[in-house]
Amino acid sequence: MKLNHPRLWAWVAAPLATLILNACNSDDDDPQTPVVPPVQRAAGVVVAAPVLSASDAAGNQTINIKVLTAAGLKTIASPAVSSGNAAKISATLVPGNLVDWESDTAADTAKVAGADPAKTFQVILSKGTAGLTQFNLAKYGWSVNRLGDTPGAMVAAGWIYAKTGTSITVGDGGMVLADQAGRAFDKPVKRYEETYTLASDVKVYNVNTADYAQSAESTLAALPVTADYSYATTSRQAAYLLFDQNYLNADKAKVVAIWYFTPQARSDGKPVWDVPTQSPLLADKGTDPVSGLAYVSINATTPTNAAYSRSTEPFEMVKGTMYYVGDNEVASYILKADMGTPNDPSDDKVIKIDAGWPNSGYQYWKNMELLGIDPRSVTDLWLTHGHADHYGTVVEQLRMMDNAGKTMKLWASREDAQAITADLQGNTWNIPGALPLSETEIRARTSDFYQYDKWYDFGNVQIMVIWSPGHTPGSTNMVFKVKNPTDGKFYTFGYHGGYGFNGMEQPTASNGWKRLAWQAGFSYLQQSQDIDFVSPQHTNHFPIVEVFQALKAYNRDPANAAAPLTMFDAMRSRVYDAPQINGASITTEFSNQLEKRRSVVSYRATDSSGAGRKSLETSGPFKPGRENGLTVQVTALDDGKIIQGFVGPQNKNPRIPLLANGIPTTLDAYVNDPTGYYVQVTLDVLENTYKGYLPDGYVQLSPGLGTTLTYQGGPVESVIATKGTLHPPEYLRTQRLASLEDAQKVLASIRKGGTFTVTLTPASEIAVPVDVTQTFR
């Protein structure tokens, strides 16, 4: 098997070669030594609906399926199973599914799976009649299921880009010609394109997805090849491939069956970039001759429909420890933890943060391979919340591990995997989590639920998980402390795990508590966490991929060859243009990133940003007892902090030309307010009506909507473990101050432990009188 990066392949494959030697004593240096395919489950593509026999006296039925296999067209019969299991088995045997089964001793029969008869046939890939194209790397991802101790044979999927009499080239068609500064690569980057060796007796089938009855054996000569790599060429030849070997013998594997699908895929036709779709870094790229649109204006197809349009390369963030392995839309990070014993790798952990979009797994596995990390080496997978763009490859990863006989811990929030049954203040709730009921495998295989507000200590890597409902009931944030081996110091990275405001644009009976909790979560993170760098969840929240691509372009400039920079040089900790106090910029990039969305839910000014937008200020919900505002005593639990209004261009870094003006992302651009300031402080509000949550059935007028709502209750500040005197602390802030000077005056009037009188607005903002020094009295 040949890959398009022969040097990298040799590097990654080196430990594998040793494994092969140990496993079967074959002479790896002798290409003539035949590798005997291991006994494994058979596989084939279903081309007709399953046929069930009449029930026998015991009520059992036999299932017959027509499959195109490496041994020809077969009708495979199952043993007699109960009619209930027959129905379950039949449900997996949809035409277009690539399925596997264990052959029985009698010809063309399948053995019933003992533990779970419904798993007699297992689905590997599903073509169906959908135009959706699937991609799968031979070595990673989906494969034939394991038989006993033996991993199943490799499977690949993609578009066919070349064939010879002895080889076939498959990929996703993604091609990047130049770096972000416009300097051409010596060879175009094709992130997923692999060339495989064909068995001399390879079976080739044409599967007709418009009319499966027309599917038939074909020939290598007739096998169509995609015309070219132009993104405008939408007629592309999709295929599934089956090998004779499992991943342990990847370099000896030969393709024994090819199923190519007609009619051809006709999707996408949009340009592919390393940076996110509509990135400001595309502004100098001109106009697309195909669509006539400026490249910067073209919105790439969604990742689930055209995964390749969102691929990007992986990068190192902390030497040997922290990596970005996601795509150019959604993040996924790898943390390599030494467990406090740097010289003993036996206990090391490879922690993967979030699992990206479904149908995109091949990109993430490829990115990990490029960094020298086998995706099967992941020991722990941590999920932030129950949305498909973050759990999308969990089942694929679990199956890959199963096939290899490896285990992996799967971590999730109990609140999204199951339900909110209690908050950390002991109040009880019954609020369902966001993970869909259909995700039974993820739910069943979640091994660990997070404990919140405590550090998990993995030696050179430490993680704290903070629950902040809003985006979903169980959304979590993570703070990573990562030791930089270069200087031996720990640096913190902030990962906000629930940034999306979808569905919360105006108060409803069911989302009211989430709007309050969402705002509280942002303020809590700003106030309580000291964060060095942002590790965003999506690239339109913070431009981490653009930062790397700008860095890469800088390092590829021959003028900089002698002094290349690292991500540590490229990432900004402090907002470059934020004003300074005592020589330090007052705003961190993380606080600024949080401010973007804290503003969206909070302020009257955002009501004009879109139809149906209703801020907490104008429309509530208001914390119980504050509907008409409230003058009240408060005890300050910290010294307060100045929060600058959102500064639009993020990660401005004049050392790197492409970052000289920062990267302004379009998401929430309207909250840009660098000349506004707030003083935010942790307060014990000395009244007993509001207890840190919205009670069930609370009735309140929404002035902005002009209607009264009966709110479903839910936790707000009560998701934080810290106990207040009367209730959990609140993280409140003043109304907008028009100058840094005014903010400094207000800040100077606050001292930790002091008790003050303040006036709260209905939205629990601290009112600022004309004499700002009288805000805290």
Ligand SMILES: [Zn+2]
């Ligand atoms: Zn989400």
